[in-house]
Amino acid sequence: MMTTVRYFQVARCYRDxxxxxxxxxxxxxxxxxxxxxxxxxxxxxxxxxxxxLFSQLNQMGAISAVPKCLRIKEEGExxxxxxxxxxxTYHEAMNSYGTDKPDLRYGMKIVEFxxxxxxAGLDPKSGWCAAAKxxxxxxxGAKLSRKDISKLRESILHPxxxxxxxxxxxxxxxxxxxxxxxxxxxxRERMEKLFDISPGDLLxxxxxxxxxxxxxxxxxxxxxxxxxAQMDLGILSEASIRDISNYEALWITxxxxxxxxxxxxGSSTSSSSSSSSSPSAITEPPSVLLKSVHHPFxxxxxxxxxxxxxxxxxxxxxxxxxxxxxxDQVVAATTASTATNLLSEKILKMEDGLKSQAYDLxxxxxxxxxxxxxxxxxxxxxxxxxxxxSSSSSSSSSTTQAAAAPPSSSPSSLNDIKRQxxxxxxxxxNSDSTTTTATTATTTTTTTNTNEDFKHLTDALxxxxxxxxxxxxxxxxxxAILCSEDNIREVIAFxxxxxxxxxxxxxxxxxxEEALSEYHISLLGCGGKPSKxxxxxx
Numbered sequence: 001m002m003t004t005v006r007y008f009q010v011a012r013c014y015r016d017x018x019x020x021x022x023x024x025x026x027x028x029x030x031x032x033x034x035x036x037x038x039x040x041x042x043x044x045x046x047x048x049x050x051x052x053l054f055s056q057l058n059q060m061g062a063i064s065a066v067p068k069c070l071r072i073k074e075e076g077e078x079x080x081x082x083x084x085x086x087x088x089t090y091h092e093a094m095n096s097y098g099t100d101k102p103d104l105r106y107g108m109k110i111v112e113f114x115x116x117x118x119x120a121g122l123d124p125k126s127g128w129c130a131a132a133k134x135x136x137x138x139x140x141g142a143k144l145s146r147k148d149i150s151k152l153r154e155s156i157l158h159p160x161x162x163x164x165x166x167x168x169x170x171x172x173x174x175x176x177x178x179x180x181x182x183x184x185x186x187x188r189e190r191m192e193k194l195f196d197i198s199p200g201d202l203l204x205x206x207x208x209x210x211x212x213x214x215x216x217x218x219x220x221x222x223x224x225x226x227x228x229a230q231m232d233l234g235i236l237s238e239a240s241i242r243d244i245s246n247y248e249a250l251w252i253t254x255x256x257x258x259x260x261x262x263x264x265x266g267s268s269t270s271s272s273s274s275s276s277s278s279p280s281a282i283t284e285p286p287s288v289l290l291k292s293v294h295h296p297f298x299x300x301x302x303x304x305x306x307x308x309x310x311x312x313x314x315x316x317x318x319x320x321x322x323x324x325x326x327x328d329q330v331v332a333a334t335t336a337s338t339a340t341n342l343l344s345e346k347i348l349k350m351e352d353g354l355k356s357q358a359y360d361l362x363x364x365x366x367x368x369x370x371x372x373x374x375x376x377x378x379x380x381x382x383x384x385x386x387x388x389x390s391s392s393s394s395s396s397s398s399t400t401q402a403a404a405a406p407p408s409s410s411p412s413s414l415n416d417i418k419r420q421x422x423x424x425x426x427x428x429x430n431s432d433s434t435t436t437t438a439t440t441a442t443t444t445t446t447t448t449n450t451n452e453d454f455k456h457l458t459d460a461l462x463x464x465x466x467x468x469x470x471x472x473x474x475x476x477x478x479x480a481i482l483c484s485e486d487n488i489r490e491v492i493a494f495x496x497x498x499x500x501x502x503x504x505x506x507x508x509x510x511x512x513e514e515a516l517s518e519y520h521i522s523l524l525g526c527g528g529k530p531s532k533x534x535x536x537x538x
Contacts, residue, residue, distance in 0.1 A: 098220020371471025
């Protein structure tokens, strides 16, 4: 990508993650990589491709219609124009729909009624006056019994689910408020207008307090369950929802650049005994850890870059590690650690955080593809590594604790990428057992220099790299959308079950020694050693 102007490739991929409706351990994606582009150019090319695809499939009779949002203006149609797809920022999507892949085919937009709670005189300490949110599931109040509503709530697996309260609207239009919200009865008209309340509706409300993201996510799951119930009961037309002409596509942009990383047990290093003898193994990681939401090579937005340049005060990414003398490594490492800690705290305290040039394409609530503009400047890349310095320091004072932490399936932190590069996360099987091992399980207390680990990358960037970016489109997901299927298993040959097995062929399975020998294949156990107990199949 540092030299190629543009290329497309169809890639067969493997994902080490738990299965779900839109995921399989084996899948196919269309990779698009381009140089000298920005995010707008990438999104524009993908939109043009999708419009042409749907149009040709419609002409062939493979699909019955083209979604309104993807229709191309035909000659002589003065009243219709080819419009860009909708765009929504990550924060707007989370605040309005509780998810970064909203399905816009139905309503139930999340609304905030904190001002009404304040005017009604609710206790400020209760949290309702700070951030009260809710959705209106039209018609469900008249259709669902209390038992049905309880079942719906129990089906939502979210830590905030039990803090969402159902509020029925009876046939006379009276809002059956819970005890904590009874003062809102004096502001009934405002509530009716804000939520567009009609007799027989069902509201789900919550007070997010200091966890607005969790509250929004919970309401987002209630929204999906409520829409499903509306279709089951005929309140929402399933035929209309599944009509391909009503499909809704949009871009989600401005994803967060960083998020707080969980601090592993025993991650702090105790280096009093080694500090005098090894300058490279004395840095104690900061207490505030960040990780990349997308990956560490995602470019920040212009505004976020300005913040980083201002707040780093020249301490991050200014010098190559090789430029510093060995005697100064202790001071440099300590200074960088302190700077990273302070900067991480500032970033986490920001209301909207720093934003990245990452983007997702969403159709009908399914993430069809995602990509980003990548960093092409060596200095900026070192700066990002510096901000992630705490996450990039591979420290483990206890092999037991390290082994207990499962390897991340998404390389959002530098540790994840280094483990993949070093082959640190693997699953090894023999006839007796299956063992999962991680590199950290055998590491002693060490601290690595991220800029040194990725020096080959920053060196390559230093030779002069064009701005570049791209996107990966899920071919299986696209096929599922075209076929109006909710699960990609329905459009994949030899799909795997939740255990990663192929029910039809029985794969993966053991292979006999004779077959392996014929193809000159040797089975290796964990650590690259030959397996002592190869399995023989009769």
